[in-house]
Amino acid sequence: MTSLPxxxxxxxxxxxxxxxxxxxxxxxxxxxxxxxxxxxxxxIVPAPSDIWHQLTEEHTLIFDTTRKTGWxxxxxxxxxxxxxxVGALLAHGVRVLREMAAxxxxxxxxxxxxxxxxxxxxxxxxxxxxxxIVVAGIAVAIPVYLNTLRGLQQVRAVHxxxxxxxxxxxxxRTWAVTLPTATPYLFTGLRIGSSLAVIxxxxxxxxxxxxDGLGFTINNEAKSGAFALAWAAVVGSIVLGLIFYIxxxxxxxxxxxxx
Amino acid sequence: MTAVALxxxxxxxxxxxxxxxxxxxAIDLTVGEGEFVSLIGPSGCxxxxxxxQIADLDSPTSGTVSVFGKTARQARLDHDYGIAFQQAGxxxxxxxxxxxxxxxxxxxxxxxxxxxxxxQLLEMVGLSDFAKSFPDQLSGGMQQRVAxxxxxxxxxxxxxxxxxxxxxxxxxxxRMQSELVRICQESGAAVVFVTHSIPExxxxxDRVVVMSPRPGRIVGIVSTTPVAGVERGEAxxxxxxxxxGVQEVRHLLHSGHATDGPRGEGAR
Amino acid sequence: MPQADGGSESVTTVRRGERGTSNRAHYRAALLGVxxxxxxxxxxxxxxxxxxQAGVTVGQTIVLPRANDGxxxxxxxxxxxxxKPVTAGTGSQTIGGAVLAATWFTLRLxxxxxxxxxIIGFALAMLMTRSRVAEAAALPWVVVSQTVPLIAIxxxxxGWGQYLHVGSWQWGLPQSVMVISAYLAFYPMSIGAxxxxxxxxxxxxxxxxxxxxxxxxxxxxxxxxxxVPYLLPALRLAATMAVVGAVVGETSVDLQGGxxxxxxxxxxxxxxxxxxxAWPPIIGAMVDGLIAAGVVALIGVLLRxxxxxxxx
Numbered sequence: 001m002t003s004l005p006x007x008x009x010x011x012x013x014x015x016x017x018x019x020x021x022x023x024x025x026x027x028x029x030x031x032x033x034x035x036x037x038x039x040x041x042x043x044i045v046p047a048p049s050d051i052w053h054q055l056t057e058e059h060t061l062i063f064d065t066t067r068k069t070g071w072x073x074x075x076x077x078x079x080x081x082x083x084x085x086v087g088a089l090l091a092h093g094v095r096v097l098r099e100m101a102a103x104x105x106x107x108x109x110x111x112x113x114x115x116x117x118x119x120x121x122x123x124x125x126x127x128x129x130x131x132x133i134v135v136a137g138i139a140v141a142i143p144v145y146l147n148t149l150r151g152l153q154q155v156r157a158v159h160x161x162x163x164x165x166x167x168x169x170x171x172x173r174t175w176a177v178t179l180p181t182a183t184p185y186l187f188t189g190l191r192i193g194s195s196l197a198v199i200x201x202x203x204x205x206x207x208x209x210x211x212d213g214l215g216f217t218i219n220n221e222a223k224s225g226a227f228a229l230a231w232a233a234v235v236g237s238i239v240l241g242l243i244f245y246i247x248x249x250x251x252x253x254x255x256x257x258x259x
Numbered sequence: 260m261t262a263v264a265l266x267x268x269x270x271x272x273x274x275x276x277x278x279x280x281x282x283x284x285a286i287d288l289t290v291g292e293g294e295f296v297s298l299i300g301p302s303g304c305x306x307x308x309x310x311x312q313i314a315d316l317d318s319p320t321s322g323t324v325s326v327f328g329k330t331a332r333q334a335r336l337d338h339d340y341g342i343a344f345q346q347a348g349x350x351x352x353x354x355x356x357x358x359x360x361x362x363x364x365x366x367x368x369x370x371x372x373x374x375x376x377x378x379q380l381l382e383m384v385g386l387s388d389f390a391k392s393f394p395d396q397l398s399g400g401m402q403q404r405v406a407x408x409x410x411x412x413x414x415x416x417x418x419x420x421x422x423x424x425x426x427x428x429x430x431x432x433x434r435m436q437s438e439l440v441r442i443c444q445e446s447g448a449a450v451v452f453v454t455h456s457i458p459e460x461x462x463x464x465d466r467v468v469v470m471s472p473r474p475g476r477i478v479g480i481v482s483t484t485p486v487a488g489v490e491r492g493e494a495x496x497x498x499x500x501x502x503x504g505v506q507e508v509r510h511l512l513h514s515g516h517a518t519d520g521p522r523g524e525g526a527r
Numbered sequence: 528m529p530q531a532d533g534g535s536e537s538v539t540t541v542r543r544g545e546r547g548t549s550n551r552a553h554y555r556a557a558l559l560g561v562x563x564x565x566x567x568x569x570x571x572x573x574x575x576x577x578x579x580q581a582g583v584t585v586g587q588t589i590v591l592p593r594a595n596d597g598x599x600x601x602x603x604x605x606x607x608x609x610x611k612p613v614t615a616g617t618g619s620q621t622i623g624g625a626v627l628a629a630t631w632f633t634l635r636l637x638x639x640x641x642x643x644x645x646i647i648g649f650a651l652a653m654l655m656t657r658s659r660v661a662e663a664a665a666l667p668w669v670v671v672s673q674t675v676p677l678i679a680i681x682x683x684x685x686g687w688g689q690y691l692h693v694g695s696w697q698w699g700l701p702q703s704v705m706v707i708s709a710y711l712a713f714y715p716m717s718i719g720a721x722x723x724x725x726x727x728x729x730x731x732x733x734x735x736x737x738x739x740x741x742x743x744x745x746x747x748x749x750x751x752x753x754x755v756p757y758l759l760p761a762l763r764l765a766a767t768m769a770v771v772g773a774v775v776g777e778t779s780v781d782l783q784g785g786x787x788x789x790x791x792x793x794x795x796x797x798x799x800x801x802x803x804x805a806w807p808p809i810i811g812a813m814v815d816g817l818i819a820a821g822v823v824a825l826i827g828v829l830l831r832x833x834x835x836x837x838x839x
Contacts, residue, residue, distance in 0.1 A: 015660060015663050016663045019660055019663040019664035020663065020664050020665075020666075020667040020668060022664065023664040023665065023668065024668060043687070044687055044691065045683075096559060099555070099556055099559040099560065099563070100559045100560065100562055100563030100566065101563055102556065102559075102560055102563070103560035103561075103563060103564060104563055104564060104567060106820075107813065107816075107817065109767070110763075110766075110767045110770075110816040110817055110819065110820040111767075111770075111812060111813040111816040111817070112767075112770055112771040112774045112775070112812050112815075112816060113771075114771065114774070114775060115774050115786075115787070115790055115808075115809050115812040115813075116809060117790075118790055118791065118794035118805055119794075119805050119806070119809060120592075121794075122597075122598040122599075122794075122802065122805065123582075123592035123593055123598050123599060124582065124589050124592055124593070125582070125589055125593065128587075128588060128589050129588075130588060130589050130590070195673060203775050206681075206682070206775065206778055206779050207778065207790075207791065207794075208794075218680075218682055218683070219682045219779065222682040222683050222685065223682070227683065230682070230683055231680075231683065234680055234683070242671065
């Protein structure tokens with residue numbers, strides 16, 4: 001197979017699977033080796049084996065906190081997605097609304113939403129999870145709104161003309177052309193949103209609220225010197241993030257095939 | 260001396276699971292200096308692959324390709340040919356003039372010399388007024404003319420063109436063909452021209468090479484030089500000899516192999 | 528939209544040149560934008576005036592916020608708060624002064640983190656562009672690195688200062704915050720740069736091959752300029768994420784001086800006595816986000832020549 005210097009030949013399927021695994025395993029091995037060889041204090045970073053030990057030892061704690069944060073993130077994801085989609089549909093249909101919302105959306109999209117945490121704990125009370133859900137919801141709503149709106153505006157002229165030629169009703173146009181065109185964009189927003197939901201729900205825990213969840217546990221254990229346990233909670237957050245990503249991805253694939 | 264000489268060229272693509280596709284088989288072809296040769300055939304007959312062997316964008320599995328007596332690779336490194344693709348492939352951040360001067364700049368031609376050359380080329384393709392425009396401000400036909408000017412920038416003695424007018428409408432296309440004839444006469448370059456339009460091939464070429472797919476091979480070569488006294492101009496399109504050439508090429512296309520007819524372009 | 532037609536021999540639209548209409552559109556957008564903000568502010572005030580003091584609770588969960596003065600300030604109070612002193616004692620700094628200093632402090636941290644993250648992200652994208660195997664090996668991890676909330680390690684970076692030092696220089700809390708900031712900035716950059724650097728089409732790449740100019744010159748002449756339309760959104764996202772990282776980083780490693788720290792400390796000192804106190808540092812954080820985005824927009828203006836392809 002000749003390949004041009006300027007071009008990029010695709011890698012084989014085997015490479016695509018093996019290469020990342022090899023790299024990942026190598027990095028973890030290197031990590032373990034460095035920590036042991038240089039006697040790196042676990043304040044900086046504990047050895048992977050120690051983290052694994054804590055993970056098995058304290059698996060109920062890790063599982064419960066992961067579920068707690070995951071539940072908040074999930075509620076935020078659902079609420080944010082609904083708000084984002086409804087907002088995009090409204091903004092697409094009513095131009096004035098779109099233009100009125102524009103500066104607010106831009107401002108919210110560039111600001112650190114988690115910074116609202118303390119205020120929301122005030123508004124909703126510090127003893128409930130509502131503030132965490134609201135932060136996750138806002139974080140999700142923005143990319144879902146922006147991407148869906150963009151998707152709604154992508155309808156190609158040829159399809160619009162075709163629907164006009166069929167003298168279809170506005171509802172038929174929406175159902176047959178506009179929504180299917182917008183769906184892939186919606187899912188792009190949702191994929192971004194699913195990661196943001198977990199991250200936001202978790203970070204908001206650093207700012208206060210009930211004494212549970214992954215973020216609280218990490219912060220708390222780090223401050224009390226139980227670094228390996230804190231890292232075990234980090235592993236929990238990694239797993240949670242992956243679950244959210246994979247599920248969103250699976251839903252996206254399912255939709256792509258069944259629409 | 261010949262511009263291009265291919266002998267016994269074979270190109271086999273290996274696809275997955277040990278299957279292979281013979282894209283070119285036993286190709287022998289020479290193109291003389293200043294000669295205009297078209298490659299025509301249905302999709303998948305290997306005409307673009309053949310052009311890519313000459314351009315050293317791909318290498319034959321066996322056989323030899325020589326360009327002005329050198330290997331294709333050496334000819335490429337010596338800037339012996341200019342090339343134009345179906346899409347103009349202009350750089351959107353460069354002006355028309357800067358796009359044309361790109362090869363000159365990359366190959367270290369002095370600024371003043373390059374500027375003079377660009378001006379000359381702009382005039383040749385009729386875009387002098389658009390030197391400072393950007394590609395997105397031009398129509399498709401104009402973009403393609405910029406690409407042709409760019410291909411001519413280094414005054415190559417060989418021009419390789421892969422369906423350069425394929426994306427243009429018929430009216431623009433005929434005008435571009437006439438301009439290409441004029442440009443070639445002015446520059447005296449040999450041309451290898453890939454197309455699947457029969458009239459286009461006949462109108463432009465001294466010889467039309469007809470190819471067939473699976474495996475890609477040459478089924479015949481039609482000489483289409485206009486008879487003495489006939490100019491290769493608009494009148495030629497209505498000339499008897501033109502019709503004759505079209506007919507001959509079409510017969511050849513439809514004989515031998517018509518398993519996978521041409522994609523509907525060309526004459527009716 | 529231009530040039531979609533097969534190429535009639537006329538100059539197609541010279542890209543939204545009509546100044547008059549575009550000016551009118553700008554006025555309209557500005558006016559409606561202000562109206563939108565006014566509407567949101569009125570909604571806030573209306574809720575404050577008529578909303579339930581204790582919020583609305585469904586079952587055990589509170590679903591609508593509490594409207595009492597203790598937690599929900601008037602909009603104007605958020606701004607008058609800037610003029611008040613931080614502490615009751617005489618000669619105390621105003622909140623405005625403190626927030627301004629903190630905003631600048633955080634912006635500097637975020638800026639450094641942004642630059643570090645952008646350089647690393649871009650270098651990684653270059654490597655992945657150069658080698659498919661590198662791309663296959665690294666890309667899944669790059670994606671995973673962002674789907675997982677690795678920012679969770681933020682509190683764990685606080686202790687680094689004790690153990691990392693080179694000569695007299697010691698790893699400090701600001702460095703930990705910059706690491707977090709850089710980490711968040713790196714991902715959008717690497718993904719955007721990879722997309723951009725691989726965006727040139729096959730014709731353009733083959734042309735460079737025909738010119739025989741090698742990988743580096745192809746990179747500088749073709750890949751890099753072609754990447755600009757992809758790099759700008761990546762840079763903006765990276766800037767936003769760098770600010771988020773700096774704010775969150777400050778709070779999780781307890782670094783004093785920035786808005787992240789002020790958000791926490793104002794919230795704690797104000798308690799229920801002064802609901803508006805929490806807002807000035809939040810506004811400071813927003814301003815940081817806007818400045819960061821503004822800087823990237825400025826870069827975009829400087830590079831506008833390379834963005835011609837965006838609409839084509």
